[in-house]
Amino acid sequence: MATSTVEQRVYNFSAGPAVLPVSVLERIRDEMLCLPGAGCSLLEMSHRDKRFLEILHGAQAGLRELLSISDDYEVLFLQGGSRLQFSMIPVNFLRGSDAAAEYLLTGSWSKKAIDEAVKEGAANVAWDGKSSNYAALPQGGDYRVADDAAYLYYCSNETIQGVQFASEPDCPAGVPLVCDASSDFLCRPLDVAKYGVLYACAQKNAGPAGVTAVIIRKDLLSRGSDDLPGYLQYRNHAEADSEWNTPPTFAIYALGLVTEWLKEQGGLAAMESLNRRKSQLLYDCIDQFPEFYQGHAQADCRSLMNVTFRLPNDDLQAEFLARAADNELCNLKGHRSVGGIRASIYNAMPEAGVAALAELMRDFANQRA
Numbered sequence: 001m002a003t004s005t006v007e008q009r010v011y012n013f014s015a016g017p018a019v020l021p022v023s024v025l026e027r028i029r030d031e032m033l034c035l036p037g038a039g040c041s042l043l044e045m046s047h048r049d050k051r052f053l054e055i056l057h058g059a060q061a062g063l064r065e066l067l068s069i070s071d072d073y074e075v076l077f078l079q080g081g082s083r084l085q086f087s088m089i090p091v092n093f094l095r096g097s098d099a100a101a102e103y104l105l106t107g108s109w110s111k112k113a114i115d116e117a118v119k120e121g122a123a124n125v126a127w128d129g130k131s132s133n134y135a136a137l138p139q140g141g142d143y144r145v146a147d148d149a150a151y152l153y154y155c156s157n158e159t160i161q162g163v164q165f166a167s168e169p170d171c172p173a174g175v176p177l178v179c180d181a182s183s184d185f186l187c188r189p190l191d192v193a194k195y196g197v198l199y200a201c202a203q204k205n206a207g208p209a210g211v212t213a214v215i216i217r218k219d220l221l222s223r224g225s226d227d228l229p230g231y232l233q234y235r236n237h238a239e240a241d242s243e244w245n246t247p248p249t250f251a252i253y254a255l256g257l258v259t260e261w262l263k264e265q266g267g268l269a270a271m272e273s274l275n276r277r278k279s280q281l282l283y284d285c286i287d288q289f290p291e292f293y294q295g296h297a298q299a300d301c302r303s304l305m306n307v308t309f310r311l312p313n314d315d316l317q318a319e320f321l322a323r324a325a326d327n328e329l330c331n332l333k334g335h336r337s338v339g340g341i342r343a344s345i346y347n348a349m350p351e352a353g354v355a356a357l358a359e360l361m362r363d364f365a366n367q368r369a
């Protein structure tokens with residue numbers, strides 16, 4: 001039988017599903033045949049089992065502790081990925097409402113969210129980054145949101161373009177701020193009290209595919225109509241403690257292990273400094289060779305998680321990717337919709353992996369530029 005070892009692992013810059021901490025993978029391996037004391041694998045256990053409920057509540061508590069989430073919020077674990085949230089948000093908060101929802105259109109994922117919202121009601125584009133080719137983000141004052149808007153929606157980190165909000169966009173008091181934080185969830189501390197809904201699929205920065213964490217202010221739970229399909233109604237999930245139907249037990253377990261790992265690393269403030277250091281290694285190369293590595297994001301909205309750039313032509317790009325792969329630096333090709341290079345450097349990407357990529361970037365530019 002082929003064995004699987006840590007030595008076989010490359011530096012994996014995949015945008016998602018993405019790198020996980022080795023210690024989390026080892027723990028999963030060690031507990032796979034039998035969860036200690038449970039007599040069976042977690043994969044074989046009822047979601048009503050007391051042991052699984054401890055895991056579910058541990059994962060919720062892990063998120064609550066890392067993000068200092070107050071009792072005014074529910075922490076739900078749902079399926080359907082972030083894509084289902086693109087629909088669940090307007091289905092619950094826009095359908096049948098007299099007010100319009102406002103969207104900040106900052107890249108590919110917010111665009112897809114708008115495409116779903118317009119099916120449910122009036123969804124306005126309050127700001128559109130088109131003129132910069134989605135390399136820039138709005139400043140306060142660049143857009144207007146009515147005081148009675150249904151909600152203001154934005155994506156904190158556009159995974160494909162590599163642009164990230166440095167802090168929450170301006171939003172009138174009383175208008176729920178809704179955020180797709182899929183690709184920068186847990187990369188830095190957040191003031192959850194500023195949000196109505198904050199959600200993230202796990203497979204970028206928080207765990208494996210299969211679960212989406214939804215942090216929702218409790219007063220919003222009463223808004224959705226009773227006529228909705230049951231799964232789409234947030235209230236049902238809150239009342240059933242995320243067990244309205246069988247939840248993705250394995251993904252929740254793994255997400256819980258990631259929250260434990262984050263606490264061992266010193267929490268989200270420590271993660272933020274590490275992420276700043278890591279991303280700076282790459283942005284420094286881009287700034288050192290600006291003609292050769294053409295960064296996509298404007299300097300003031302560069303992402304800590306997804307570093308995007310192009311080389312002068314396709315041949316050089318292909319050669320760069322081949323050289324990277326020879327050095328076990330893998331999955332660096334940009335999203336098919338925008339091309340170029342994308343280095344996704346989530347929490348679990350070791351600093352040594354980013355340093356190795358930066359070294360390659362410097363060597364390659366010195367030889368080819």
Ligand SMILES: *Cc1c(COP(=O)(O)O)cnc(C)c1O
Pocket residue numbers: 016080081082083084109155157158159180181182183201204
């Ligand atoms: C990956 C991603 C999504 C889509 O997530 P799914 O779980 O595949 O639905 C949505 N938004 C952002 C910002 C993403 O990075």
